[in-house]
Amino acid sequence: MSNTLRTRRGTAVAAALMSASLLLTACGSDGDGDGSGGKAAAxxxxxxxxxxxxxxxxxxxxxxxxxxxxxxxxxxxxxFIDLGGKPVGVTEVSDSELAVLPQEQKAAYEAAEVVGSSGGDVDLEKLAALRPDLILVQFHANDWDKVGKRLESIAPTVLWGLDTEWKAFAGEIATAGAVTDELGRQKAEFEKKVAKIKQAYGKTVDGTKFVDVSRGDWSDPGTFYIADIGCSEIARDDIGLDLPQAAEGKDPLAYESLPFEQIAELSSYDVITYPVDAEGRPTEPFVPVTKTNTWKTLPTVTSGRALGVFCPGNNSYGPVLRYLDSLDSALAKLSTR
Known part of the structure; x- marks a missing residue:
């Protein structure tokens, strides 16, 4: 999953895709998430x-x-918090990210001192006053150029690039932060859920053309996009859904804004998935799509083959497990049709 956006949506989209939505981490699945390999392995x-x-x-x-x-x-x-970590200092996360956190994780975040934004705008004096013995960092290379050496002068600092695959990222954070016990539990649960879904819906999924569509609060009015990174990538690569993706070496499809006039073209797919919140309601940014007459009259929609799926994030196992639960429920509805 690439984290660099070169379209006119700019860094606002990149930030959103990196966090809950689509993130942050690279498209490959080479890491096994156990911390035994990759750049932060002991x-x-x-x-x-x-x-x-x-x-x-x-x-x-x-x-x-x-x-x-x-x-x-x-x-x-x-x-890190998802793995049971309790940081003494954090940088800002969005209200939408906090809103979907389990209560104990939200409490762990709020108990920490906010030392700056999620980029290179870090209050180094405030950070140093916390007397950290370890700093964990993943942000843009430009931010590292800005503050990296100064962070290293305060405490040992471990940096991940934005192209780090999410399973490897979780494993390496667990290794560096000494929270590998929780990683093992989460990884085992992930593998169990993936196996269950594949076994339960293999026949339903086989030969079915899916498309994952979305819209963010950064999207231009009257536009949506086809999501081929983020949670849809897990559905494609781990579960085996037939989902469109960009050609190798090309920007993700998610980077291209499509006008509402192209909603009708979604009729070429057998099943549509789209973003919903934890209560199953279309996310606020996606509501304008659902209100169009074109969407309402799509055969996929009228036949009940448009499935809302909740994706609270995809940069660690906890939110991915919640996504898999939602996907499981969606595929269960599909299998009865």
Missing amino acids: TGGDTSAKTRTVEAENGTVKIPAAPRRIVTIGNTNLP
Whole structure:
């Protein structure tokens, strides 16, 4: 999943796609999410040692074996908390991201000191006053150029690039932040849910053409997009849904705004999936699509083969597990038709 947007929607779209929506992390699925490989995998020391080393985007980093005061910056905030971490400092996340967090995770975020925005606009004096023993960072390379060396002067700092695949990202955060027990539980649950869905709906999915459509609060009026990154990528790569995707080397389809006039072209697909909130209602940005006459008269919609799916995020196992539960329920409705 690429995190760079070069269309006129600009960085606002990139930020949204990186967080809940579509993120943040690369399209590949090479990482196994157990922290045994990738750039933040431990390369030295043992659990009884005072320090150990990890390989990160910013090189070989010596970190505490059991860090106690961790600051998370950028996209590391919620994945670390999802793994049971309790950071002492965080950067800002959007209200929409906080709204879908489980209560205990929201409390963990709100208990931490906010040290700046999710980019390079970090209050370094406030951060230093927290006396961190480890800083976890994922943001744009330009932000690293701006504050990276200063972060490293405050505490050992582990950097991930925006092209890090989400399973590897979760595994490496767990390794660096010493929260691997929860990672193991989540990974096992993920594999169990994926296997269950594939077994239950394999015949339903086989030979069915799906399309995942969405719209963000950054979208221009009268436009939507075909989602081929984010949660739809999990549906495609892990579950096996036949979903459209960009050609290799091309920008994701999600980067292209499509006018409402092209909604009618969705009739070439057997099943449409679209974003809903935790209560199953179309997300606020997507409501304008559902209000068009073209949408209302699509054969896929009138036959009940337009399925709302809840995606609270895709940059760590917790929100992905919630997405899989929603996809499971949606496919169950489809299988009865």
